[in-house]
Structures are given as C-alpha cells and as structure tokens.
Amino acid sequence: RKEVEQDPGPFNVPEGATVAFNCTYSNSASQSFFWYRQDCRKEPKLLMSVYSSGNEDGRFTAQLNRASQYISLLIRDSKLSDSATYLCVVNMRGGGSQGNLIFGKGTKLSVKP
Amino acid sequence: DAGVIQSPRHEVTEMGQEVTLRCKPISGHDYLFWYRQTMMRGLELLIYFNNNVPIDDSGMPEDRFSAKMPNASFSTLKIQPSEPRDSAVYFCASSPTTSGKTPGQFFGPGTRLTVL
Numbered sequence: 001r002k003e004v005e006q007d008p009g010p011f012n013v014p015e016g017a018t019v020a021f022n023c024t025y026s027n028s029a030s031q032s033f034f035w036y037r038q039d040c041r042k043e044p045k046l047l048m049s050v051y052s053s054g055n056e057d058g059r060f061t062a063q064l065n066r067a068s069q070y071i072s073l074l075i076r077d078s079k080l081s082d083s084a085t086y087l088c089v090v091n092m093r094g095g096g097s098q099g100n101l102i103f104g105k106g107t108k109l110s111v112k113p
Numbered sequence: 114d115a116g117v118i119q120s121p122r123h124e125v126t127e128m129g130q131e132v133t134l135r136c137k138p139i140s141g142h143d144y145l146f147w148y149r150q151t152m153m154r155g156l157e158l159l160i161y162f163n164n165n166v167p168i169d170d171s172g173m174p175e176d177r178f179s180a181k182m183p184n185a186s187f188s189t190l191k192i193q194p195s196e197p198r199d200s201a202v203y204f205c206a207s208s209p210t211t212s213g214k215t216p217g218q219f220f221g222p223g224t225r226l227t228v229l
Contacts, residue, residue, distance in 0.1 A: 034217055043204055044156065046217035087156070101218065105155035 002026065004090050006104040014112055017078050021107045023088030024070045032091035033064055035073050037084045038106065044087055047073075078111045085109070115139070117221035119205050125227045131193040134224045136205030137186055146218060147180055147190050148204040156204070162188065195228045202226070 006023045013019050025033075033050035048055065050062040050071050061074040071090075075082055088104035118137040126132055138145045146161040160170040165182045173180070177196070182188040192199055202225050206218040 036217075043220035043222050045220065049217065101158070103156040 003092055003102045004088055004104040006088050006107045010108040010110050012110045013078055018076045019078055020072055020074045021086055022070050022072050023104055025090040027092045028069060030090045030092055033071050034089040035062055036087040036089055038087055039084045080111050083109055083111045117205055117207055117219055119221035119224050121224060123225045126195055127229050128196055129194040132195045134190040134203050136188045136221060138207030139219055142207035142209045144208045145182060145188050146206040149201045151201045197228045200226055200228050
C-alpha cells in the first residue's frame with residue numbers, strides 16, 4: 001500500500017458545483033495532515049491543515065477519519081480560480097517531527113465556466 | 114514579507130556538468146527542506162536541515178548529490194556530475210519551529226533543471 005494515495009483525476013466540474021477529494025494514508029500513527037494546492041508550473045502552497053474535529057475555511061472543509069485512515073477536502077461553490085492540483089500531505093512518523101511529511105501525487109481539478 | 118527565494122529559476126546544462134541550486138529561507142524559519150518533483154514520482158524529500166544542521170539526508174539519490182547550509186539564510190544543493198535523469202523541478206521550503214502540531218511548509222518557486 002502506498003504511503004499516501006489520491007485519485008489523480010482530473011475532476012472536471014462546472015462553476016458553482018461542489019466537489020470532494022479523498023486521500024488515504026498508510027501509517028495509523030500519523031498525527032499531522034494538510035491539504036496543499038499547486039497551480040500549473042508553480043510551487044505547492046499550504047491550503048489548510050486538517051484537524052481531528054474537522055475544520056472549515058470559507059468554501060473549503062477538511063475532515064479526518066482516523067479509523068479509516070483517510071482525509072477529505074470539500075469545495076463548495078467552486079470557482080474557475082479553484083482549478084489546480086490538490087496535494088494531500090501526511091506526517092508519516094507521527095508527532096510533530098518536521099521532516100516526515102509525505103506528499104501525495106495530487107488530484108487535478110478543472111472548473112469549467 | 115519575502116518568501117523563500119530560489120535561484121536560478123531555470124537551468125539547462127549538459128550531462129556531466131556541475132549544477133548548483135541556491136535557496137534563501139524565510140527569515141526566522143529554522144527548518145529548511147529540499148524537494149524534487151517529477152511527473153512519475155511526485156514530490157520527494159531529498160534532505161532537510163534544522164538550525165543549519167542536516168537532520169535526514171536519506172532521500173538524497175546518490176553521492177552525486179550534496180547539500181550544505183553554511184548559515185541560517187542560505188543553502189545550496191549541488192549535483193556533480195549531472196545526468197539526464199536528474200531533470201526535474203527542485204523546490205526549497207522552510208518552516209518555523211512551533212509548539213504543538215507540525216506547521217506547514219512554505220515553498221520557493223522552484224528551479225526547473227534540464228540536463229541534456
């Protein structure tokens with residue numbers, strides 16, 4: 001099983017749609033989770049951290065399911081500017097160690113007018 | 114505030130040549146990371162430093178790769194000799210020390226390396 005797995009997509013959705021991405025991870029001891037966004041030919045940028053209780057930032061909602069070892073990202077009322085690749089990131093060794101972040105290969109989202 | 118700065122942004126070189134990539138982390142960040150990104154393998158951690166000290170270099174592909182951090186505001190990643198399979202985008206990232214949960218990392222714009 002890969003350490004961090006994501007559906008590569010692409011997800012092609014119309015403006016205004018709601019879209020959800022899932023990501024599974026292999027290490028049950030992982031404690032830190034993130035979603036990053038990467039635009040074409042740009043660097044990854046932190047979108048949001050994922051907390052156990054779930055968290056929301058505007059149109060974006062992240063949730064964590066420890067029992068099933070997956071995290072999700074929900075985007076409501078999608079905009080053209082949401083088109084990007086979304087990377088799931090997990091701290092694989094658990095704890096707060098900085099150097100153990102594993103990046104998924106990303107899910108590509110394309111929002112059409 | 115300035116983000117992570119990398120240079121050069123693009124590098125085209127011939128096989129066998131030495132390549133040096135440079136990075137300036139965000140001021141006050143005491144962690145610095147070097148990543149490589151390819152279509153096939155995604156984003157891979159090569160090495161990271163804490164307070165200028167290399168902590169984990171297990172991701173460095175082979176002896177042709179070396180990294181240094183002589184001070185808190187500068188790091189280099191060197192490939193000598195370069196090979197076509199080293200062609201990729203190399204990212205530098207930095208992050209601060211925080212109590213509690215791991216903070217996110219802040220990435221530079223990357224260096225797009227092509228080895229002919």
